[in-house]
Amino acid sequence: MNKTVVIYESKYGFTKRYAESVSSALSCPIFTKKDFPVSAFGDYDTIIYGGGLYAGGISGVSLITKNFDLVRSKKLILFTCGLADPSDSKNAAHLQESMDKLLSEEMKKKIKVFHFRGGIDYAKLGFIHKSMMAMLRRAMLKKDPATLGAEGRQILETYGKAVDFTDLNSIRPLLQYIESN
DSSP, X not given: OOOEEEEEEOSSSHHHHHHHHHHHHHTOOEEEGGGOOGGGGGGOSEEEEEEEXXXXXXXXXHHHHTTHHHHTTSEEXXXXXXXXXXXXXXXXXXXXXXXXXXXXXXXXXXXXXXXXXXXXXXXXXXXXXXXXXXXXXXXHHTSOGGGTHHHHHHHHHHTTSEEEOOOGGGGHHHHHHHHHO
């Protein structure tokens, strides 16, 4: 019997929503990263980890990367959640660059990765994330609006507001992957 677990770290709630949806669809346990004991990795055959994307990093992914020796024999799935649209080719290339920096060659071969779109609520952002978004906005305002593309214009239009691009139907490929492997 395949025992599956979902583990996640979510700063603003978007990753949590995806993690809860995956857990519900699979009827499996779910843990936050901080509540998951590393010693419990041995209890599961399939480990699904979800983390938010922040400046090219994945929140909490060190749980998997630092403990890779404990989980390398498991079915490993990683999902990310970020503001950028993963279906955009430029964003997809940037996401792949991030994965190349974060994961070793062995990890990239072993871990199946999925990217989901989340959102942003400026009222909930911490100081560092607010500062990063302000710098991004200033840089974008200096550019010709015609060169920004739809997503760039959208970021400028929604700056300072709450925007939610969460699409829980986008977890279907992840669920299909688990069922077919």
